[in-house]
Amino acid sequence: MDRQAYTDWAKRAGQALIAAAMTLAPHAGAAIPPLVVAVDTGTEMPMAAFSDNHLVDGFHKQLGEALAAKLGREARFLLLPRKRIAMALDAGQADVICLYLPSWLPGKFEWSKGFFPVAEVLLTDTSIPQPHKLQDIAGQPVATVLGYYYPELEKLGSGFVRDDGHSSSGNLRKIAAGRLHHAITQQSTLDYYLKVGEKLSLYPPLVIKSYKARCAVSPQARVRLDEVNKAIDLLIKDGSVSKIISTYQNRLK
Known part of the structure; x- marks a missing residue:
């Protein structure tokens, strides 16, 4: 290969590498999506407390953050009236809602194991x-x-x-x-x-x-049911569930 041919080949190779890098960069650097947790705005303490349309306290907040952490994600809370929760889950606007039972939430959702007394x-x-x-x-x-x-x-x-x-x-x-x-x-x-x-x-x-309350998982969730169950197992094993409950109980002493 003569010098000019080599130069042309190297130039084309370099351009191809740059194009490949530009194609892969958004995927390689993309942030992991948050775990979107639905919360009923009619819920009260100790389950939930709200201020300026934000979830600020309660079991839903502590549990949602702990579950998201075990999944390697950040928690984002979607606050909705009770009647809109099933629709939001079905549409994939939220990934999960926790501290529920199947009889409370009509729809074709997957359900985690029971874990919260x-x-x-x-x-x-x-x-x-x-x-x-x-x-x-x-x-x-x-x-x-x-x-x-x-x-x-x-x-x-x-x-x-x-x-x-x-x-x-x-x-x-x-x-x-x-x-x-x-x-x-x-x-x-x-x-x-x-x-x-x-x-x-x-x-x-x-x-x-x-009973032990469970989490409903949206059919369009960005997290699988088996991942949620594994995260719940970790929360039970490391004492996080007991700690969330005891934190509330200690406040009342």
């Missing part, structure tokens, strides 16, 4: 006889949250009389005001309210059910 309880004030089983409240109004499904009480049929409110704290205020005698809520919500809200005279809560 939750107790659902019936509260009754001490101005009336104490119920010892759900059948004891048949026919009596019960403070419930609009849009929530209560399968255990639905078994009472027409004996389950709902009095829907927009929040658990609002329902607890109804009991404090003497407007209702029964309410359904989560034990963690009750504990938080008793610390920061009005004083209540209640019987020991009647546990309706205990």
Whole structure:
């Protein structure tokens, strides 16, 4: 190969390398997408607290950040009304929503293993006889949250009389005001309210059910279900789930 031919070949080779580098550079340097976590804006502490349209505290924030970290991503929270969450997940606007159960969220979503302990309880004030089983409240109004499904009480049929409110704290205020005698809520919500809200005279809560909440994964998520389950396993193994719960409990002491 003469000098001129070699020069031409080297020039073409250099141009090809530059073109290849320009093609690959955006992919090689592309940032890993965030984990987009949907959060119901109707959720209250200790589950979530909001300020200026931002999630600032609560289980959803701590868990979302911990889960994203195990996946090697940053967490970004998409705040939505409850009725829009299933649509957002289905459209891929959010990757996951956690601390849910399949019966709460209609749609063809994949579900993680259960991992976050939750107790659902019936509260009754001490101005009336104490119920010892759900059948004891048949026919009596019960403070419930609009849009929530209560399968255990639905078994009472027409004996389950709902009095829907927009929040658990609002329902607890109804009991404090003497407007209702029964309410359904989560034990963690009750504990938080008793610390920061009005004083209540209640019987020991009647546990309706205990379960482990899960995460729903969008069919268009940028993370796979097996990756989410592996991340959850790591959160359990290193004590992160217990730490999130204990952090909240310590605040109430």
